[in-house]
Amino acid sequence: MNTRWLAGKALTAFLTLIFVLVFNFFLFRVMGDPTSQLARLPRATPEEIRQLQAYYGLDKPLVGQFADYVADTATADLGISQKTRRPVWTEIGEALPWTLLLVGTGTLLAMVIGTWLGIVAATRRGTRTDDGLLGFSLFTYASPEYWIGIILILLFAVAIPIFPAGLQETPGSQLTGLDRVLDIGEHLVLPATAMTLMLLGQYFVIMRSSMVDVLTEDFVTVKRATGLPWARVVRGHAVPNALLPLVTLSAIQFGIVMGGAVTIETIFSWPGLGELSYQAINDKDFPVLQGTFLVFSVAVILLNFLADCLYFFLDPRVQAP
């Protein structure tokens, strides 16, 4: 097995991670100079500002500050929220499961439905079904995802009030166990649908063109000539071969997914990392913004690397020495 390829990917992921740390540090220390933020404190004397600077380690040279930053980050110390005065890591820890739930559900649904529709369109190439599906997926791809979310609210929470328009569970309800799960599930429907519609188009387009390619290959014709039913040729032979580009696509999508988490969570007041970022933008709460940005970046790098690993095990061609 050619593990050098995988080792190369691991090294790239690691270097990107380092670069993210350096960038994050300089971005917030140099561009968003914390000293100038301290100077905005009401009635702070120069003496007090100097004390605060010493407290935050801002009087040290930049290299020393960077070493502090790396050490703090490595020990999950991301500072204190300027608004709530709680540790940033606590706030992120509370928000993370909600984002995982929303993003996970949305991605999974988009993957399954998009792939399935792609197969349907490719096997009916040139028909009305194909044109309609292509038009629909391109339109959802061009639409802002938060706008899709607003339309879902207008349709299914206001015009036909069957789903809640926001939040993750009914406020004040003391539900436990299965009742709570169902309550959360009900709240999840609209945001997860918005996320699915946002990601669907890409999976559809890639799967469709990949299937179109595979269906014209010789082995499909040969299988067909042996008298195998068409449905079994598609399901048993064409689809597995056409799936590979989707692994690469899901890796590219992770970055877009994080952007979608920010806007969709904002629309639905879904208490995840995106909503946390949105609050931080409004309150100019830089430690929180820095923390969520770091988590988003690290998540994308790790997921990318995971996709590479998956690719490695699925495609024998990259394993060849």
Place this chain on the structure above:
Amino acid sequence: MRAVLATRRGKFSFGVLALFLFIAVFGALIAPQDPRASSTDVLEGPSAAHLLGTTEVGSDVLSQLLVGARVSIVVGFAAAVISAVIGAAIGIVGGYFGGWTDRAFDSLENWFLVIPQLPLMVVLARLLDPSLTVLIAVIGLTSWAGTGRIVRAQVLTLKERAFVERARALGASDRHIMRVHILPNALPLIFANTVLIVAVAILAEAALAFLGLGDPESISWGSMIEQGFEAGAPSAGAWWYVVPPGLCIALLVFAVGLFGYLFEQQVNPRLQERT
């Protein structure tokens, strides 16, 4: 270009694009009312006086829509041009020289491709305090990596061609070769890619405006959605306030994307055999 316009899809996308460009230029003149004027008709549905209803302070939604086209289009195109210039420069220089320059640029591109773009833009825009210039710069600076990749691949084949060889034999400098022989040949590909970036940039401007990071001085489609959302238009059922701006964004992005896609089919050699 002529081949693109010959198709029905090409005509459609070009028509939509031309219409929106017209609105971007003359929107303020054809707007029936002052888009900022308030009135007592608060959150009213469409009527003869207000064809698309009113906002939470009684402004005319249609007028805001017409005026808002300009910001979306200006930011979209300006950011795409910045992105094209950076992407082309890095792609050409990296591809042409190869070696360590190429590897350094490649890691930089890798990084920009991996980092989630919206969170990055949000962070930059927040730190710099939003304005039209900041929006354009932030979007342009974060969206060039894909162009860089594609241009580099093209340059790798171009630099082996006979005319580059000949120019080098005649003693032409690297700068001369890149400017006179490589750039013009990569230009169609750069242009096609830039059109696709325009679509991305329009969506990016709208998303930033929606998150409250737009230019506070001007009305854009993204800021309209933000205003409507903040004013509770969705739960009040005031669809006329929030649906039209999003529809305009979707239509414009759809047309621009389709146009870029058709153009790319014509100029990208790797896409030509495929159907």
